[in-house]
Amino acid sequence: MSRPHKIANLIGVPLPMVGLVVAIVVLWDRAIGPLELALLIGLYLLTALGVTLGYHRMFTHRAFESSRAFRAIMAILGSMAVQGSVITWVADHRKHHTFTDQAGDPHSPHLAGPGFWGAVKGLWHAHVGWLFESVGTAERERFAADLLKDRVLRVIDRLFALWVGLSFAIPFAAGWLLGGGLGAALTALLWGGFVRVFLLHHVTWSINSVCHFFGRRRFNIEDESRNVFWLAPLSMGEAWHHNHHAFPTSAFHGLSPLERVADPTGLLIALLEKLGIVWNVVRVSPERQRAKALPRRA
Ligand SMILES: [Zn+2]
Numbered sequence: 001m002s003r004p005h006k007i008a009n010l011i012g013v014p015l016p017m018v019g020l021v022v023a024i025v026v027l028w029d030r031a032i033g034p035l036e037l038a039l040l041i042g043l044y045l046l047t048a049l050g051v052t053l054g055y056h057r058m059f060t061h062r063a064f065e066s067s068r069a070f071r072a073i074m075a076i077l078g079s080m081a082v083q084g085s086v087i088t089w090v091a092d093h094r095k096h097h098t099f100t101d102q103a104g105d106p107h108s109p110h111l112a113g114p115g116f117w118g119a120v121k122g123l124w125h126a127h128v129g130w131l132f133e134s135v136g137t138a139e140r141e142r143f144a145a146d147l148l149k150d151r152v153l154r155v156i157d158r159l160f161a162l163w164v165g166l167s168f169a170i171p172f173a174a175g176w177l178l179g180g181g182l183g184a185a186l187t188a189l190l191w192g193g194f195v196r197v198f199l200l201h202h203v204t205w206s207i208n209s210v211c212h213f214f215g216r217r218r219f220n221i222e223d224e225s226r227n228v229f230w231l232a233p234l235s236m237g238e239a240w241h242h243n244h245h246a247f248p249t250s251a252f253h254g255l256s257p258l259e260r261v262a263d264p265t266g267l268l269i270a271l272l273e274k275l276g277i278v279w280n281v282v283r284v285s286p287e288r289q290r291a292k293a294l295p296r297r298a
């Protein structure tokens with residue numbers, strides 16, 4: 001990992017945590033208002049979808065197709081989640097699917113040795129540690145050659161710092177304009193910027209750590225991926241991660257009727273398909289699901 005990359009992570013990971021501590025101190029005195037809450041939820045949903053619907057299901061796995069404008073919007077929203085530029089994120093994630101839970105996986109929790117401490121070290125690595133060791137090390141030419149051919153995506157990828165700046169400038173400006181003055185701008189930046197990024201960071205990282213360690217399996221596949229129902233709504237459906245490893249190109253990570261309800265990204269893709277905004281949506285037939293299902297325990 002390059003030096004500037006390491007420094008960026010050293011700032012980007014702890015700063016939102018500092019933001020949360022400051023937020024709590026502020027909250028002690030003065031409760032969070034409707035403007036801050038709206039910014040927190042609104043920007044969380046938009047940037048989370050940028051990652052789940054854009055970065056992950058569309059760019060990484062090509063689970064559906066869309067127009068150049070929609071692709072550009074999703075790439076920018078995903079960048080605003082401050083999880084890395086679009087092509088680098090995709091390369092890392094495709095490498096994770098190629099080497100899942102084996103040597104070469106950028107963030108498996110299972111490669112840190114045996115026993116209790118091996119598990120603790122592994123979970124730490126999968127959650128946060130990998131951001132200081134293996135993030136951005138997947139060769140982009142090998143794992144994301146298709147995206148490198150897309151000129152618009154290359155430009156958006158190169159302008160990553162701009163989208164990160166925008167991700168914090170938007171809540172600051174909204175606070176200034178709607179709340180009136182610097183005080184309101186700073187509180188809006190705190191909730192709509194730092195706290196929002198902090199929350200989404202940890203939810204996304206939990207897919208790498210928790211969803212490869214705790215939870216349920218129902219398909220006969222080799223890796224350690226798991227479905228974690230309680231993480232499903234906040235992760236926009238990404239916590240049906242075992243289903244996802246069983247059928248990586250499926251646009252829907254929730255496969256059973258109950259899981260589908262807790263897969264907001266999947267529900268949105270179905271709606272966008274009806275509206276004609278996305279097309280060629282990949283679905284996994286019940287027969288294909290049954291063929292891979294683990295035998296039910298008697
Ligand atoms: Zn995984």
Ligand SMILES: [Zn+2]
Pocket residue numbers: 056060061093097244248
């Ligand atoms: Zn994936």
